[in-house]
Amino acid sequence: MIKVGIIGATGYAGSELINILLNHKDVELTYLGSHSYAGKKLTDIYPFFEKRIDIVLSDDSIENASDACDVVFLALPHSIASKVVTEEILKKCVVIDLGADFRLHSKDVYEKWYKTEHHNEKLLSSAVYALPEIHRESIKGARLIANPGCYTTCSILTLYPLVKNHLIDLDSIVIDAKSGTTGAGRGEKVQNLFCEVNESIKPYGLVTHRHIPEIEQELSIAANEQIVVEFTPHLVPMQRGILATCYAKVKDNVSEEDIKNAYLDSYNDEEFIRLVSYVPETSFVRGSNFVDIYYKYNSRTNRVIAVGAIDNLVKGAAGQAVQNMNIVFGFNEDEGLNRSSGV
Ligand SMILES: NC(=O)C1=CN([C@@H]2O[C@H](COP(=O)(O)OP(=O)(O)OC[C@H]3O[C@@H](n4cnc5c(N)ncnc54)[C@H](OP(=O)(O)O)[C@@H]3O)[C@@H](O)[C@H]2O)C=CC1
Ligand SMILES: CC(=O)N[C@@H](CCC(=O)OP(=O)(O)O)C(=O)O
Numbered sequence: 001m002i003k004v005g006i007i008g009a010t011g012y013a014g015s016e017l018i019n020i021l022l023n024h025k026d027v028e029l030t031y032l033g034s035h036s037y038a039g040k041k042l043t044d045i046y047p048f049f050e051k052r053i054d055i056v057l058s059d060d061s062i063e064n065a066s067d068a069c070d071v072v073f074l075a076l077p078h079s080i081a082s083k084v085v086t087e088e089i090l091k092k093c094v095v096i097d098l099g100a101d102f103r104l105h106s107k108d109v110y111e112k113w114y115k116t117e118h119h120n121e122k123l124l125s126s127a128v129y130a131l132p133e134i135h136r137e138s139i140k141g142a143r144l145i146a147n148p149g150c151y152t153t154c155s156i157l158t159l160y161p162l163v164k165n166h167l168i169d170l171d172s173i174v175i176d177a178k179s180g181t182t183g184a185g186r187g188e189k190v191q192n193l194f195c196e197v198n199e200s201i202k203p204y205g206l207v208t209h210r211h212i213p214e215i216e217q218e219l220s221i222a223a224n225e226q227i228v229v230e231f232t233p234h235l236v237p238m239q240r241g242i243l244a245t246c247y248a249k250v251k252d253n254v255s256e257e258d259i260k261n262a263y264l265d266s267y268n269d270e271e272f273i274r275l276v277s278y279v280p281e282t283s284f285v286r287g288s289n290f291v292d293i294y295y296k297y298n299s300r301t302n303r304v305i306a307v308g309a310i311d312n313l314v315k316g317a318a319g320q321a322v323q324n325m326n327i328v329f330g331f332n333e334d335e336g337l338n339r340s341s342g343v
Helices: 012-021 062-068 087-092 107-114 132-139 150-164 212-223 256-267 314-329
Strands: 002-007 027-033 071-074 094-097 127-129 144-146 174-179 230-235 242-249 273-275 291-298 303-310
Touching (some): 002 012, 002 062, 012 027, 012 314, 027 062, 062 071, 094 314, 107 212, 127 132, 132 150, 144 314, 150 174, 150 212, 150 242, 150 291, 150 303, 256 291, 303 314
Parallel strands (some): 002 071, 071 094, 174 230, 273 291
Antiparallel strands (some): 174 242
16 A cells, blocks of 8 residues: 555546545555645535545645655646655655646756746656656656646557658648647636537647647657647537547558558557547547547548547546556556446
């Protein structure tokens, strides 16, 4: 049994972490920290935890959490983690950051795209970009885990086999992605009110979305050359789910068989990736840690269209964070995550 803390336990990602960890046999939820609700019961904020966990929320001090826990998850707005995580904290506990502070390898790139200061450049080199299906070996034994973003998890995993195996023109990648509104967090924002979102769909962050450098960083490492991508997210009126439809020109002399083999070689043994024969839908992965991936070659345009679907709060955040904890501590990788969607 290890002791687990969550700072930001009252947010959407934090509450999803609680839900998953309550079904994990190797952990004890020890410290649930909140900025606004310290001293209140968790069930005052989220009544659906009645009869599952009876706990009073602690403050949001990572110092206190790290004194009490073996691992601390941070589910906080960007740019707080880089302020509060220190080498001293990492001597006491493993930190799994669900935000973006340690995902990008360069402070300058972070500050350019996030338009805010990064407070701990030194720790960037010890953080591991923790997409298990690609970086599993480096996650084992890591002390600082940079949990990938939601759009990025879906986009990178959907395109990785094509990029890694040099099957597509690397300057031709277009990613059209959609997200449910939990992706924007629980904080009050006019643009996320029911009446603003319902019965409508809109693109946002064109050319400037902060997940662009993360996707480019990881696909460039896979290709071993610098890649730029066109990425446009859309907000859709549903609570959960991300769907990424990715387009790229197929290189001359690449066959459909090559594409199939690339996906099989990359993912055949991966527990949480389903290479599906149906077109993915967000409802098929809702509540699960699965990534559903489907691809089709269009001989008329010589493009491949690859579609990925995840639950943004699970494989896109809390589920992947628990998968990473399982790898770091040597638990079964699917412990706590063995669930599928329902109707
Ligand atoms: N939602 C998603 O689909 C995904 C989210 N993430 C990342 O996870 C992190 C959390 O996201 P999400 O749960 O959606 O966000 P929410 O807005 O739902 O929750 C944010 C949490 O952070 C706490 N908080 C807010 N401001 C401060 C502050 N100044 N100091 C300390 N704590 C603060 C809040 O505490 P309190 O409630 O007490 O005020 C709350 O618990 C973000 O970095 C996000 O980018 C990553 C992938 C997907
Ligand atoms: C719908 C929505 O607003 N989604 C958020 C991304 C989700 C998120 O929280 O960002 P990280 O994955 O980087 O942590 C956005 O576009 O800013």
